Structures are given as structure tokens and as C-alpha cells.
Amino acid sequence: MNFLAHIYLSGDHKLITIGNFAADGVRGNKYKTYPKEIQAGIMLHRHIDTFTDAHPLFRQCTKRLHRGYGHYSGVIVDIFFDHFLAKNWKTYSDVPLELYISNFYKDLLENLDNLPPRFQALTPIMIEDNWLLSYATIEGIQKVLNGMNKRTEGRSRMNEATKELKDFYEDFEKDFTMFFEDLMVFSTLKRKDIQQQFNL
Secondary structure (H helix, E strand, O other): OOHHHHHHOOOOOHHHHHHHHHHHHOOHHHHHHOOHHHHHHHHHHHHHHHHHHHOHHHHHHHHHHHHHHHHHHHHHHHHHHHHHHHHOHHHHOOOOHHHHHHHHHHHHHHOHHHOOHHHHHHHHHHHHHOHHHHOOOHHHHHHHHHHHHHHOOOOOOHHHOHHHHHHOHHHHHHHHHHHHHHHHHHHHHHHHHHHHHOOO
16 A cells, blocks of 8 residues: 555554554664654554555456556555545545645654654655645646656656556446455554554
8 A cells, every 4th residue: 555545544643653654664673773653553554565465456456557567566556546545535534635634744744753764855745745635636646656657767657557547447446445445444453453562
């Protein structure tokens, strides 16, 4: 899953949310150098990724893209799924998306020193361009994919993937909706387990 889903699946604990958001910037056992609440968020992120990668509906979505994008297919589907979460936000939260994102940015800036270096550099750019809100539109997704393609020096051709998003839009959205129900149940249970493990 991409940024918005990881944030949403963290519950109401600010530091768990921040750890979940920034987990990709922490390798191996280095998570143990962070405050325990952030450690819990990092562990939750890793469990979510493992669950997602193995889920039949997620794998079904990546198969639609594999011929054109190879091992980048999973990254693209992660981004597509954040689009459907943002687009259908009212289904999942009573807090308006703009307010939810604004509150998260505030928490992020207040805890900038707790982020891994890559995310310390990334955060101001993300906030300035309002990445999380941009996920709600196909135009926003296009900008994200353009940036991802640029970072791969054009090898991924991820900037072309909005074609498949439009061509199979209803299929992707249906798969996301069913998959996300499973992921919410899994994440809630796993988060409770991790919080007990860390005595939070």
C-alpha cells in the first residue's frame, strides 16, 4: 500500500502513524533506534506490506499490469489503491479528507526529527505539492507516476500506467474495495497485537 493507506490503517496514535508512514526509510533492525511508538508503526507497516503482497486480489491487479511494467506493477497498484481510498474517502472516515490530511501534515512537521533522513527531506516537498490530496484525481495520480518514472530514469514507464487505470477502472476499483475490507480487519487486529507487544 502507498502513503495514504498506511496512514489511515494506523488508527489514532500519532507516533504509530508516523512510523507506519516512514517505515520504508528504515532498514532491517535499525527500527530499534527509534522511540517505541514509532517502532510499532514500522512493524505494522511491514505486516501490512506482507499481507498485501500475498493477497489474491492485489496479485490479480498486478497481473493486469505485469506485461507492460514488470516488477514495477506492485508499486503502480499501490498508487492506484491510494487513489481509490482518497476518491471514496467518505466511505471510510467521517473526517473530511482535506482536514484529515492537514492534521497529519501538522503531526509530521512536529515530529520531523523522529523521521529517517530520506523522509525528513521528502516531507516538505510532499506537503508543498499536497501529494496525499492529489491522489483523489487521475490527474494527481499522473503527476505521482511521472515523478516515479523520473526517479527510475524512464526505465519503469510508470508514467504510462494511467492508460491501464482508465481502461480497467471499474475492475481496479472493485478489487480495491473487496481487498481493503480484508486489509482493514487484518490491520486492526495486527495493530492491537503490536501495541500489546510494545506495551502501548
